[in-house]
Amino acid sequence: MLHSESIRTCSDETQRHTTFSRRSVPVTSCLAAFLIALAFQATGQSTSAREQPTLGVRSVKLLEQDGLKFKDLNRNGQLDKYEDWRLSAQERSRDLLTKMSLEQKVGFMLISTTRLKNDQSFGTATAKEPITSDFNEEDLVASQNMFTRKPLPTPIMNAAGTTKAVTQFHLRHFILRANVSARTTAEWANKLQALCEGDGLGIPAIVASNPRNHITASAAIGTSVGKTVFSAWPGELGLSAMRDLKLVREFADIARQEWSAVGLRKGYMYMADLATEPRWQRIEGTFGEDAQWAGQMMTEIVYGFQGKTLGAGSVAVTTKHFPGGGSGEGGQDPHFDWGKKEVFPGGKFANNLIPFKAAIKAGTSSIMPYYSLPADTKFEPIAYAYNRAIIHDLLRTELGFTGIINSDTGPIEMMPWGAENLSIQERYKRTLEAGVNLYSGTADPANLLATVKSGTVDTKLIDDSVLRLLLEKFNLGLFENPYVDEAAAERLVGNAQFQARADLAHRKSIVLLRNETGLLPLKPQTKVYFDANAAKTGGSATAATSYTINDGKYPITFVATPDEADVVVLWLKPSAKSLFASDGSPIYLSLSKNAIDVAYVNALAAKKPTIVAINYSNPWVIDEIYRKEANTGIKGVLATFGTTSDALLDIVTGKFSPTGKMPFTTPSSEAAVQQQKEDVPGYEEGGGYALFNYNEGLTYKGGNKKLSVSKR
Structure with a gap:
């Protein structure tokens, strides 16, 4: 992966300094930054444990010790371990964990939709004013399933007002659905991080999104944002059809640069599911039907977005939907009761695991279980988020996954297949014991908090989840500098050089x-x-x-x-x-x-x-x-x-x-x-x-002497 600051800007208007290991180099063009970053990638150099990182600050004071500077995130006038960037992410995470209240820990385990001012994601489109980078302070309480529009037995809070979410609910994980300009996104992200910096322990936010770099026929909230200001590439099937793993890695690295430039540091993507059931309506988001090839695609995607390890320039990947959602009965999808069964008439359950094994080996930060329940296997017929044999025994123990298990949106309140007769608190208990670390679907921590306070859940499960979530944030460098350069983001995102590579991919697809x-x-x-x-x-x-x-x-x-x-x-x-x-x-x-x-x-x-x-x-x-x-x-x-x-x-x-x-x-x-x-x-x-047939494709006699796209 290229260095986190390999390209600050694609403009020669202003000379900027990009910090690399042990020296500072003036960078005047994208190409210069690109070449320098490649050199450091090749040599394997990394930031020294004692090298002063850039500290992004809005309200807290800086502490100085041994000639180095640190952020006083909890405003106590002394350097705590979690504020000391010289220490390991593990040591800092454990220190911060001891300082968090139960309420802060529980809020930290939710990830919910967040909205910009006038953004009506999941709501009724009533706003007449354009979306801006200010906060949407309205709670979005729904009495129907946000996806299926079916009535819910109990209303849920799909999104909380931003200030309330941060300061009262202690949320620090958010999903951005809005499709706006790069500058608007960057401005909003900076305002969100400033709000988090000024609250409590100063824990920064992490903002996730569904894919934003593809031309798709089925853009929808919860699957893909669709056409955006980001570089526009073929759909996921098209990337697979290229049969060019090097260009796939380049795609992921370009997208990484665009995402991190605007403050998006986590992707709800990509799908490791297999396209074995041709009727499934989510095939467009897969890499096709061959498990081994899908595994190679996932490897390049993870390395391109994250690097070989998570770092200050990475975008954390959430691989979905474990253990594979591509074999729903009759092609139906488990967002619905009639599609909740995943069946394996060919006995190919293990085949579904191959792309996930590849993603795990590459270091994917998170894995998301699907809503499905296994209908004809040795496993209990209960949704995967509740299924301890799937999450704990298979994913954690057998496959060795050590990252974050992130539920899909709504398995507690909306799609609790196989657990319909359990109360909300019983559902939380069951999923916690199965191994879920991060819950998507509600912004209100009240029910999870009540579950933990009831004494029926081992609090070690809460601490284990929070520790995993903190490690991701520390590894991403968010505690040092969660802020972005708004003007540079506008220049970088969707620039001509990036789009030229995407245009080549379109033709190869x-x-x-x-x-x-x-x-x-x-x-x-x-x-x-x-x-x-x-x-x-x-x-x-x-x-x-x-x-x-x-x-x-x-x-x-x-x-x-x-x-x-x-x-x-x-x-x-x-x-x-x-x-x-x-x-x-x-x-x-x-x-x-x-x-x-x-x-x-x-x-x-x-x-x-x-x-x-x-x-x-x-x-x-x-x-x-x-x-x-x-x-x-x-x-x-x-x-x-x-x-x-x-x-x-x-x-x-x-x-x-x-x-x-x-x-x-x-x-x-x-x-x-x-x-x-x-x-x-x-x-x-x-x-x-x-x-x-799979892998079928003709060419013209003579082919392409040089695979490139002519300038127009």
Whole structure:
């Protein structure tokens, strides 16, 4: 991993000093910082135990001892062990633990949504003013499940007013859902850290987020933020399809720099779940169906975000959803009662563990259990957050995970599968004894505090959890400097150099599956009708007007109607019912059941040679428009996984030769989907199952002499 301060800014306007081991180097460009950081990475040098770190201070005084400076976080005028950055994170954590009250410890074990002023995350969108970097001081108390919108037996506090959360509830872990500018995020993060610095023991906050760097068809609160000001990369399946682990590591390191620049230091990501059940609505967030490859992807992701160890420039990774959530019965999701069972008809439970083992070996900071309960295994049929045999015996003891076990959002109040008959306090007790360290879903610590005070829970479990959480904060350097440079963040996030690398990834993520008669790449001067808006059921197709006039980027000629064209290029983007709109009805993968006007596609293909690109957020069944044995007008098939029109056109016109490989198998028919086993990867389903195979992908003759993206 690059040094934590490898790139302070991508502007030459101001010369800044970046501190490295034992010396200070003036850095005037991103490239200089990058090269210096690489040199230190290669030599393995690290900060001396006695080297003065940068101390970020807003309100507390600095203490001086032996010519060194320290923050007096608890304002007692003396240097406590937890304030002494020369000591180990373990020693500092144990000292701070002894100073925390029970109320502070319990508040420390909650992570909840936090909101900026006018931010309506999870609430009713009523604010007319823009979101700002000030605090939202309103509590958000919900009487319905924040995800499913189903009534709750007892209201819960999804989010607390910021000042109240910090000073009264003692919360120091937060989830940011808002999608705002880099400067706004950085300004807000600094205000939050200043509030924490001025309260009690001065314990800093850690702010987490779902992914923010991907083009996705299913952005939603709780899964992915979607398009943001951060560099925009292919979806997770697209990163996997690149088959380029080096570029995956580079992606993660670039994202790390962007996240840490705005004060986001923890990721609720990435999914180590396997895409073995093609109907599951969260496949888009996985790295595909092959366990070994997913494990290699997770290794690069963890190293890219965290480094080989957590440090001052790291973003802590939360790997999810243990022990794998990709084999839900019938493809249903455990956010719902009808999807709570995870089944293993193929006996492949152990296969799910392979990517998690890789993440653990790489040092992932946290692991998140899913809501599911195992339905046909040796394990008790109770949700994984309650399942001691899964969390303690398997994850902690057998797999040797020593980090934080972070519950998914709401297993106590909203999705307590298998524990529905337990009281709230009994649920907390059961999950604590199973091994949960950090609870997501509520901002109010009252029920957890009451559980601990009842005397039914061993307080050693509380201390163990708090110690693990403190260690993460100390290792991330948050006690020394949790603040960020707001102006530098604005310059760094989404900069042109970062996006250029993302643009390369987009092109490498596209898979060429069929090229009948060698129609691709399209010859110069070919007249092309390009419909990039996905022919939707119930509405007429609309041509991508920005491509009716060629501005010199491509050697082809765009036309306004199919009748004028030599070749039709259709980019189909099937879309299933959104995850949180699920009603338990059977899930189908045919195009006609997922918002594609099949008749329109077939009519065009009957008249003109047609190239079809399909955005595979699931392994869609495309036999309504293309079959192996049928001689249709479709002459080429490409697969995309969250990308841009420019990237697709670079492939179609031959400016970039396709190199991607399929991250999963696509079924040949709807019948094949309904007959497959939920836990078995498609490449093991037997003859007749696959239309396109796992790892399948063609290229053009000659390929890419140099994999790069031409400047525009």
